[in-house]
Amino acid sequence: MSDHTPDSTVPDRPDAVPDHQDAERRQDVHDPRNASRTSLWVTALSLPPLVLLAAATWFGRWVRPGADDWCFLPVVRDDGITGLIGRFYFADNGRVTNAALVGAYAEFQVAGHQWFGLVSGALTLGVLWAATAAALRRGRLTAPRGLPLLVAAMATALFLFATPNTYKTFYWPAASVSHTMPPVLACAALIPLLVARSRRGRGAALALALLAGPAIGTLSEETAIVVTVLLVTVLLLSGRVTDTSVRFLRLWCAAGIAGVGAGALVLMTSPGSNTRRERYGAGTASLAAPESLAASLRGFTEIAHSVVTTWQYAGAVAVGVLLGLLCRRPDGSAPVLPARWPLTACAGVAALLVSGYLCTVIAYPVFEDRVSAPSANRLRNDFLLVYVALLVGAGALLGVAARWRARRTGPVQAVCAVLCVLVCFGPAVTLLDLGTNMRERAVRWDAQDRRMRAAAGAGARVLPYERLVISQMLEPFSRQGRSYWPGGCVADYYRIDRVTDAARPRGRT
Secondary structure, three states, X not given: OOOOOOOOOOOOOHHHOOHHHHHHHHHHHHOHHHHHHHHHHHHHHOHHHHHHHHHHHHHHHHOOOOXXXXXXXXXHHHHHHHHHHHHHHHHHOOOXXXXXXXXXXXXXXXXXXXXXXXHHHHHHHHHHHHHHHHHHHHOOOEOOOOHHHHHXXXXXXXXXXXXXXXXXXXXXXXXXXXXXXXXXHHHHHHHHHHHOOOHHHHHHHHHHHHHHHHHHHOOOHHHHHHHHHHHHHHHHHOOOOOOHHHHHHHHHHHHHHHHHHHHHHHHHOOHHHHHHHHHHOOOHHHHOOHHHHHHHHHHHHHXXXXXXXXXXXXXXXXXXXXXXXXXXXXXXXOOOOOOOHHHHHHHHHHHHHHHHHHHHHHHHHHHHHHHHOHHHHHHHHHHXXXXXXXXXXXXXXXXXXXXXXXXXXXHHHHHHHHHHHHOOHHHHHHHHHHHHHHHHHHHHHHHHHHHHHHHHHOOOOEEEEOOOOOOOOOOOOEOOOOEOOOHHHHHHHHOOOEEEEOOOOOOOO
């Protein structure tokens, strides 16, 4: 081994390596031509996930209502958003913030469903991009132009499209509002904390935490659990530190926990939540029953196995490694591993496992043995973003370590770049197939919609309805015709008395 090779132990400070190596790194970093080339290929590398997101939003024009959407649309049409909020609070589930967001897209009826993918995709990308840039600034690190965008684009693509059922994760607005968007909105509440520098900024971050907490608590029970577990974990990790900024972090975490708790209290005491618990037998005694806990553990184990064995998530590690290899301190030196990174990493994994299991516990009474099925994959989205973030963080630690150990990091960067491209191919193929199915369903849905509107306008009170199933979405007359739901909602949508199964011969019920 050359005398210029660093020791096998990762240094705690930049000056723990030979001075000439550090000087070479600084010279390489400050070379304008090298910086320009790095920014160029890093920006180009963000194109595959961005193209994937753009294609997905373009296919959104083929989205048509189904399942719960049939029930929301007539309520918003007839009673407005406030009517839907009242229904959620008094009859359905108590999720008042959820009702407001559902009403926001249902106000535009079918068009709202078509535009939802574009809005939610852009919001996810924007939030993760801003959070990545803010985290780098908070850590006093600089990165090549385009690197925060690459991290955000890859995380967005994996979060939205590396799933067993992309339609329910991304295209179905009702499921997205309940399980996909809540963790993104929770991440958005973190940005003011990361950018706060002055007393006014810290006050704004604290106020937003107090406001965002109740919103999350009345938006999604599962995301509320994830947020609470993460905030408690941060509080425990910061217990030995007395720095002023850390004291404010504790205060911010406490405000967030209090806010989420207040929102959860509003939800749990609502008549709608009581009705839902009675309907599914999801009382405290039922949730805490040994049989339910054991079945939830089996379900979560199956979910964890499915997620861990999805190789596309390696793309998150790859962008993390690039982040660790390419970011630098203000003086141009390479960053070092945090002092207590093993404890932080273990705490992050533990928080993910605990929150994921608790989410499965509260979902089990509703889904039972289907809690880990691909048709219920949306349930894992509440903690999936945390998993992606942990993978990016793990990759960043690997990148920093490799930066200090390896003589040349070019081959590592090349492997990561190739991996970032490869992981987009699988979701792209799935998305193309889904787009074809969505288009076929949209054509048939539009034809049936015209027929039913015309017949209803002519005075018909009972109309045949053709089931148009996509991605295991529920339609009327499922379970071989035994389940009528949401047939009553379809009838309300067309202002008729009831619908019948078009696949059954006339005269049969």
